[in-house]
Amino acid sequence: MNQDLNIREDKSFEEAISQLEQIVSRLEKGDISLEESITNFQQGIELSRYCAAKLDEAEKKISILLQDEEGNLIEKDFEL
Template sequence: MSEKPVEEMSFEEAMRALETLVGELERGDVPLEQSIALYERGAKLKARCETKLREAEEKVAKLTLDAEGRPTGTQPLDG
């Protein structure tokens, strides 16, 4: 079974894959060459998670209120 490309993974998929990979490396019974390949994939998974989190942060919006305190919409968090 081939692994899904990291670039196509959701945040949750990448986190699960990263957790599994870290578990394999922590067991310490993986041959050196495979450890290197796992480490390289882990770096890609970490970067994917960071990218997806950054994308989510950019979508976070705060509620805007009118003079009476009623919600009127949203605006960017850093807006």
């Protein structure tokens, strides 16, 4: 992730979503400068990508792809 925008790899999904919501709120208010808006937008994009990656990671932990008898991939819920 982009360290210049202060996005840590160890940030939890919940922390990232909360930060993203704050950025969206600031951008929607429209009371910040253009430069601040661009910086917030860039950080929002990075957070969005981070959250998408975390969701993808979680989905991979929950699901396991298996092959059936015909060699087709089927999705099965992850079981401990």
